[in-house]
Amino acid sequence: MPWLRGNLHAHTTFSDGVKEPAQLIAEYEALGYDFLAITDHENWIDDSYWRSLPKLSSKLLLFHGVELNWPRFDQHIGKVVGDRETLHVLNHPARYQLTVAQTLERIRRIVAGGIALDAIEVTDTGQRRPLYESPEIPLVKVATDDAHGPIHFGRAWVEVDASRSRDAIIRAIRAGDFRLGFA
Numbered sequence: 001m002p003w004l005r006g007n008l009h010a011h012t013t014f015s016d017g018v019k020e021p022a023q024l025i026a027e028y029e030a031l032g033y034d035f036l037a038i039t040d041h042e043n044w045i046d047d048s049y050w051r052s053l054p055k056l057s058s059k060l061l062l063f064h065g066v067e068l069n070w071p072r073f074d075q076h077i078g079k080v081v082g083d084r085e086t087l088h089v090l091n092h093p094a095r096y097q098l099t100v101a102q103t104l105e106r107i108r109r110i111v112a113g114g115i116a117l118d119a120i121e122v123t124d125t126g127q128r129r130p131l132y133e134s135p136e137i138p139l140v141k142v143a144t145d146d147a148h149g150p151i152h153f154g155r156a157w158v159e160v161d162a163s164r165s166r167d168a169i170i171r172a173i174r175a176g177d178f179r180l181g182f183a
């Protein structure tokens, strides 16, 4: 079974990305990816976002997602929606310049607040931030582009050992059956 390459974090013109959804999809098709999650910012989108995502067609396996704002402090959380499974990601801790101890405290508070985090980004807009690969952090470590514009496309990805289904990919990520890739 071939490993599936994908980006779990990307923005479109529904929020602060520069590409329309169909254009963004075309970029990742051209890169030879297998899957892509569209995850626009929750405070920018309305119902038209959720209505339009299912109408997109692609060679890629598409995940419909959203980037949440944690209400009690400045922290984005990726929500990648499968068919029955959902993956929650602590996004770009590097952007907040968190130490590992501060990261652990944030994880504790968010989990206590009701979001069962699965993963943490070890990238910031596709740039590797190895501090967060620490084994002290009890989440699986994912790499994403956090794609807003062309400079970000294809910088960092995951390659997942899973069959070609959204839920299988999410379960494999949760189980750690994947590897990171960097351009």
Ligand SMILES: [Zn+2]
Residues within 6 Å of the ligand: 009, 010, 011, 067, 146
């Ligand atoms: Zn983002």
